[in-house]
Amino acid sequence: MNHIVDMEKVRKNFDEKEALRDVNVKIEEGEIFGFLGPSGAGKTTTIKLLTGQLLPSSGKVNVLGKEVYANKKFIFDNIGILSDNSGIYDRLSVWDNMVLFAELYDISKERIAEVLEKVGLHEAKKTEGRKLSKGMKQRLMLARAVLHKPKLLFLDEPTAALDPGTTLEIHKLLKSLNAEGTTIFLTTHNMVEADKLCHRVAFLNNGEIVECGKPSDLKLKYITDDITVILNDNTEKLHLKNCPKTGEKIMQWMKEKKLRSVHSEEPTLEKIFLMLTGREL
Ligand SMILES: Nc1ncnc2c1ncn2[C@@H]1O[C@H](COP(=O)(O)OP(=O)(O)OP(=O)(O)O)[C@@H](O)[C@H]1O
Numbered sequence: 001m002n003h004i005v006d007m008e009k010v011r012k013n014f015d016e017k018e019a020l021r022d023v024n025v026k027i028e029e030g031e032i033f034g035f036l037g038p039s040g041a042g043k044t045t046t047i048k049l050l051t052g053q054l055l056p057s058s059g060k061v062n063v064l065g066k067e068v069y070a071n072k073k074f075i076f077d078n079i080g081i082l083s084d085n086s087g088i089y090d091r092l093s094v095w096d097n098m099v100l101f102a103e104l105y106d107i108s109k110e111r112i113a114e115v116l117e118k119v120g121l122h123e124a125k126k127t128e129g130r131k132l133s134k135g136m137k138q139r140l141m142l143a144r145a146v147l148h149k150p151k152l153l154f155l156d157e158p159t160a161a162l163d164p165g166t167t168l169e170i171h172k173l174l175k176s177l178n179a180e181g182t183t184i185f186l187t188t189h190n191m192v193e194a195d196k197l198c199h200r201v202a203f204l205n206n207g208e209i210v211e212c213g214k215p216s217d218l219k220l221k222y223i224t225d226d227i228t229v230i231l232n233d234n235t236e237k238l239h240l241k242n243c244p245k246t247g248e249k250i251m252q253w254m255k256e257k258k259l260r261s262v263h264s265e266e267p268t269l270e271k272i273f274l275m276l277t278g279r280e281l
Pocket residue numbers: 014017018019037038039040041042043044045046189
């Protein structure tokens with residue numbers, strides 16, 4: 001099968017520093033794929049390799065079926081990038097910021113209007129860049145990144161430093177772009193974001209992928225033997241081990257009609273990352 005992103009045995013060294021080691025990533029068209037890891041794990045380096053801004057020290061880096069570094073023009077024309085250094089011109093209006101970018105790709109004014117409508121900035125099209133809130137700036141950068149209808153969108157920490165309400169708005173936008181067919185590769189160290197948004201995630205630690213899969217599969221794989229029990233006459237949750245003794249207790253509570261509910265405890269992605277690496281995010 002052809003993958004829209006295909007990294008095989010990728011290494012990236014900066015002098016002595018090994019930033020990425022044997023990284024393998026295969027992403028199918030239509031996925032939202034989350035690349036998760038703490039600061040310094042190698043997330044930005046990976047995005048730079050996938051977008052032709054860096055050359056790998058060794059290994060294969062293919063995007064849209066082509067080797068990235070040798071086909072930069074093709075890649076540039078077919079992907080969108082949102083990173084924290086995208087830059088918005090403070091003295092230009094929302095509209096003029098878009099026009100400046102549209103000219104690079106020879107894009108019509110109708111398309112600019114359509115995209116501004118989509119990200120909810122149409123009303124603010126005359127507002128200067130410097131007068132936009134953080135969330136509006138992020139939406140403007142997203143609008144710019146998808147202006148040329150890229151098949152694949154790279155987002156480096158798309159909601160870092162945004163408040164929960166604005167984060168939710170960005171998530172909605174990303175889901176709707178994905179529903180229209182855009183494949184999304186995003187980096188984050190926000191595990192809750194990844195859990196909600198991504199079809200699959202990879203955990204990156206010290207330049208290596210330590211786990212990869214669907215959030216729901218990972219939570220099942222690393223399920224602990226902890227059980228939470230709630231009794232009718234007690235509002236506090238009881239945390240018990242899944243063992244025969246607990247079974248006997250539960251049977252007894254059932255007979256006495258004391259049992260309200262029993263839950264197995266699914267670990268969060270955050271907990272799984274901690275289990276695997278000993279590191280918090
Ligand atoms: N140009 C460079 N020269 C030397 N070392 C670099 C360079 N770029 C990145 N590194 C190192 O490579 C490692 C991975 O960096 P990278 O920026 O990819 O991490 P990250 O996961 O994106 O972190 P953050 O979440 O803080 O952005 C770090 O140890 C970093 O110091």
